[in-house]
Amino acid sequence: MPTLAPGLDLRARAGEAHRVDDEIRALRTALVEAHAEEIYDGLTDGRTRYLRMDELVRAAAVAHPGLVPSEEQMAAEDSLPQADKVGREIDQGIFLRGILRAPKAGPHLLDAMLRPTARALELLPGFIETGVVEMEAVRLERRDGVAHLTLCRDDCLNAEDAQQVDDMETAVDLTLLDPSVRSGLLRGGVMSHPRYLGRRVFCAGINLKKLSSGAIPLVDFLLRRETGYIQKIFRGLLTDGAWHSRLTDKPWTAAVDSFAIGGGTQLLLVFDHVLAASDAYLSLPAAKEGIIPGVSNFRLSRIAGPRVARQVILGGRRLRADEPDARSIVDEVVPPEEMDAAIDRALARLDGEAVVANRRMLNLAEEPPEEFRRYIAEFALQQALRIYGADVIGKVDGFAVGAR
Known part of the structure; x- marks a missing residue:
């Protein structure tokens, strides 16, 4: 019997394991695509209940063992660094892509994600009374009918993580639920980080240290x-509160100090008015990080044109706020010392009676809900595959030990 070269047997076994995983995932894909409506109706009592995505995958794990990972499997996976995980979230991505593609289940699931969170409903009476909510990543304050959302993770330059997403959704819900709020403003807070001490920063994008861990x-x-x-922010909050619209929506302004990296730039694409300091810059470092920059691939070509979109997303081009190509994203550029006054003027312009109805119609024309659904369905799987790519693991592990 010939002697195997060192490591060859392990490589062969790894290859066989990957082949088996692929076969099982192909079966899961076919199963969900064939029975998505039936599966979803069973989990939501014929679409009479709204389950958010996290609730849906947990319910599916109980009702259909093996279709998605169990809570125990996910708990074990969540305790590991990204490099040591086996990629069970890919199976969640397969499941959610199938559900989101389904003509009845997909829109219903997206509606579930537009409903107010339980946390926001709990905090609403206090916010209406005091006009202030302090959270770990976001400070919310109502002043003169404007909800001021301030990103306040000064330890990490407002890099995004799960806590930030939870706090942002809570703040957005409260903004849209409070009847005395007419519009929202998002801005980065003053930093204590040594590199930007005393300066405002909008957002440093995804927290790569958290991704690595x-x-x-x-x-x-x-x-x-x-x-x-x-x-x-873009579409509105689903409240079913009025016969003329199921959605409660309000105009939004974003103010960019210093930079908007990655997810920060992604956010700007859904705002009604974007201001930036003249020394700020924007970037979507997808090629650098190896992941998909959210829904930017869907929106940026329409907003900035296909060539600029490819330069920014595929080539990692950084846009200065004051250069011509950035003006498709940024409405107004002012010197840093004039930002406060410019914000006040912008908020006043968006305070007209017809603004809400017109932004609603613009958003409907520019991004039909069905087009968004088709994109996000594919994103659910493709992003799951990307975050387990060997190139991504290597890159984020390198980023995690140094500054961005």
Whole structure:
């Protein structure tokens, strides 16, 4: 019997394991695609209950063992660094892609993600009374009919993680639920980070240290972010409270100091008015990090044109706020010392009676809900595959030990 070269047997076994995984995942894909409506109706009592994505995958794990990972399997997976996980979230991505593709189940699931969170409903009476909510990642304050959302993770330059997503969705819900709030403003707070001490920073994008440690989940961060608070900013909050519209929506302004990296730039694409300091810059470092920059691939070509979109997303091009190509994203550029006055003027312009109705019609024309659903369904799986790519693991492990 010939002697195997060192490591060859292990490589062969690993290859066989991958082949088996692929076969099982192909079966799961076919099963969900063939029975998505039936599965979803069973989990939601014929679409009479709204389950958010995290609730849906947990319910599916109980009702259909083996179709998605169990809570115990996910708990074990969540305790590991990203490099040591076996990729069970890929199976969640397969399941959610199938559900989101289904003509009846998909829209219903996206509606579930537009409903107010339990946390926001609990905090609402206090916010209406005091006008202030302090959270770990976001400070919310109502002043003169404007909800001021301040990103306040000064330890990490407002890098995004699951806590930030939860706090942002809570703040957006409260903004939209409070009848005395007419519009929302998002701005970065003053930093204590040595590199930006005393300066405001908008957002440093995804927290790569958290991604490396395995603390950036597919469902509770990557998908919740896109289908939760960002869609609520763009589309509105589903309240079923009025005969003329199921959605409660309000105009939104964003103010960018220093930079908007990654998820920070993604956010700007859904705002009604974007201001930036003249020394700020924007970037979507997808090629650098190896992941998909949220829904930017869907929106940026329409907003900035296909060539600029490819340069920014595929080539990692950084846009200065004051250069011509950035003006498709940024409405107004002012010197840093004039930002406060410019914000006040912008908020006043968006305070007209017809603004809400017109932004609603613009958003409907620019991004039909069915087009968004088709994109986010594929994103659910493709992003799951990306966060387990060997190249991504290597890159984020390198980023995690140094500054961005």
